[in-house]
Amino acid sequence: MEEVRVAIVGAGPSGLATSACLNIQSISNVVLEREDCCASLWKKRAYERLSLHLAKQFCSLPYKQHSSKTSTFMSKDTFISYVDSYVSELNITPRYSRCVVSALFDETKKKWRIEAKNEASGEMESYASDYLVVASGKNSEPFIPKVQGLESFKGEVIHSSDYKCGEPYRGKDVLVVGCGNSGMEISNDLTDYEARTTIVIRSPVS
Template sequence: MDYLREIEGKSAHDPFLNRLNQTRTRRCVWIPGPVIVGAGPSGLAVSACLKEKGLPSLVLERSNCIASLWQLKTYDRLRLHLPKQFCELPFMSFPEDFPTYPSKQQFIQYLEAYAKKFDIRPVFNATVVSAEYDQSLGFWRVWTIGLKDDEIDEYVCRWLIVATGENAEEMIPQIEGIDEFGGTVMHTSRYTRGDAFRGKKVLVVGCGNSGMEVCLDLFNHNAIPSLVVRDAVHILPREMLGKSTFGLSMWLLKWLPVSLVDRFLLVVSRLILGDTAKFGIERPQMGPLQVKILSGKTPVLDIGTLDKIKSGNIKVFPGIQRVRHQSVEFVNGNTENFDAIILATGYRSNVPSWLKEKEMFSQKDGLPKRAFPNGWKGESGLYAVGFTKRGLMGASMDAKRIAQHIEICFKSEAKQLSAALISATSLKL
């Protein structure tokens, strides 16, 4: 096959592909419904939406559990940043006794209950290494590799749904001299809690929600945290006027344009939080909602970190110039000693590494080329869910659209097949 020949050509330079090339067994499985790649919240949502319409699907997951990002790569103190009503998946609400902002474990509990309710049984430990549309057959061919060298499977399907999301792989920045540091360097995907850093000076690189929360967690565990703020960022209080900032924003947008809602958010934030620029955190020129719409960058919802910055318990530094042994030199010329560096630098899509398709997804960032709300559908039965940069609400919207569209296609093709069979039977008679 072309795919295996391509593997053979590359294997000499890639240990992973070399392992793949040396396999000797493979099975081919026909899937009557869509194949969904990824068993995170997005994959579960679209599988449930399909099931509600009576359509079967198969979910492939590279890890050994659902929602692997939440279960295996998040810190213990994590909670949903938005109120639970904005984070529900289709057809199932959170339990009433859950708090407004469910904890990590509560959210995982919700997802496990969701999978059980809709009888979603992913194939675990199945890493998709390639997926391509076979023009001659009119079907998608999806290859996975399992835990053992000889576990290669091929799945053939009419529809392929990419649900690996925006956060599939850690983003590790290129920082000059990082290999010389000598102390602990880790991504937040490996950070669980601050116990191991008690009494140590820790530099957190990245000032998104994760970076701010990790700094607060480190301080609460008696570490000495500092924060790198390289770019301008909006920090908003999690709640305004007794309501969630997000919920209040959504309500105001029903009546007012984005520019006025942004102005309101900034005025109230200034009254509640003060001028963040005084503490080394500049705001972007555009308002928080406009930034979110245009770039997908989410404003930070403060849960107490800013107070620690104001009190001097958490220091703020500008961008890093270079790293030296046990120290960091910043772009302003200052140098500071640290015992550890934690990279809160986010995640990225990994779609270009396995999907052999260049029309729907950008090869640069692995996201759909068409902006929300039009990025969910490609050609030849290809779909995307969880790439809206609008969290679980956006994923749920896409999941419903995809299920509805596949249902229409399914019924249409069933009618055509039925008509063809009737015609063939008539000719024989």
């Protein structure tokens, strides 16, 4: 069993920032990430035209400001490059392909015991830590609600996390469910590719 001061679950921006702050203070830590890369939601499950909705001065991680040459509302690719350089410069060493299957607190030893499966080797790994930080995010699991008749629908049904660009839907009828940031931007993208787009939402908007 490996012992560290802090165990961090998730190598998204929050998990990476936590590790960076601990590294600066010379506090031992380990970052366990089930995917094979950091910031996987940005790298694997974001549409091509995505950009940050907040100005760059509000989107910096600790100890690293954005370049003065970076646009105010940066693209996802720019942000991904920033995160990759952040990992390198702040000496963060996530352990990828580690799926945490349990985390229990031992009242006797006053330690967290974390069990993680190494998806690359198939072996289980054990960690003991004084503190546990869960930074797995609230959007890590896509959700498609059960809609009556959906199972008999002959067209394609995808979650926004699987959408990349509107080219495959050019000239087609597309229904977008939801008017959050993703729904509105994807609808706009579809329109740019000449898809016939309709949005449905649960609540009235003014």
